[in-house]
Amino acid sequence: MGFYDYSVKDIDNNDISMKDFEGKVVLVVNTATGCGFTPQYKDLEDMYEKYHEKGLEIVDVPCNQFAGQTPGTDEEIHQFCTLKYNTQFPQMKKSDVNGENELPLFTYLKSQKGFEGFGKGVKAMAMSAMLKKIDKDYKNNPAIKWNFTKFLVDRSGNVVARFEPTQDMKDIDKAIEKLL
Numbered sequence: 001m002g003f004y005d006y007s008v009k010d011i012d013n014n015d016i017s018m019k020d021f022e023g024k025v026v027l028v029v030n031t032a033t034g035c036g037f038t039p040q041y042k043d044l045e046d047m048y049e050k051y052h053e054k055g056l057e058i059v060d061v062p063c064n065q066f067a068g069q070t071p072g073t074d075e076e077i078h079q080f081c082t083l084k085y086n087t088q089f090p091q092m093k094k095s096d097v098n099g100e101n102e103l104p105l106f107t108y109l110k111s112q113k114g115f116e117g118f119g120k121g122v123k124a125m126a127m128s129a130m131l132k133k134i135d136k137d138y139k140n141n142p143a144i145k146w147n148f149t150k151f152l153v154d155r156s157g158n159v160v161a162r163f164e165p166t167q168d169m170k171d172i173d174k175a176i177e178k179l180l
Contacts, residue, residue: 003157006105008061009093011074016092018105021057023155025179027172028059028109030097032069032147033080040148041085043169047176048089054180055155058089061106063097066147070094097144106144109151113162114142123166154179 003026004019018026027047032038048058062077064070070077074093081087097106117139118124131138131145138145148165152175160179163172 001108003108003153003159006108008059008095008103008105011078011091011093013093016090022157024055024057025155025176026057026059026153027150027176028061028105028153029148029150030061030063030144032063032066033072033077034069035147037148037165040169041081041087044089045085045087047173051176051180056176056180060089060091061097061103062091062094063147064094065096065098069147109159110142110144112159113151115139115145116162118164118166121166127166152176
């Protein structure tokens, strides 16, 4: 199976097939409303406004698996994002991205691009230190480590990159621009 064979539910419980995004560049991201990385919603919206007409789609999947940082209902999450960050990209139903109830889409994405590290810098060191306390072997499994992990999919449905939440959003912008 490939990227286009998966679907997710939107906040109205409609199936959204990844096939609907065929021929487009897609950024799939697990998000949270109460996380230190939540301000990345602004960067995501800026990219969406900048590149949507050129073929960018963002699939926003809120997830409450990381320190309970997305406690609200789908409607509350949507209201928060649209009021605070003016998001226009589609938001999906709050879902798991790890574990026995994870969305099959995320099982696939992780199989295509595993964890490669948090990079350098203060945020990267802080994430590594925190995760060592939770899972001493975190570096050796493909699991999503935290909110705002992003997967970049090219126009042919290939998963070409995985960006951890500590990655500079400018790097993600550049990667998207190259694919458009």
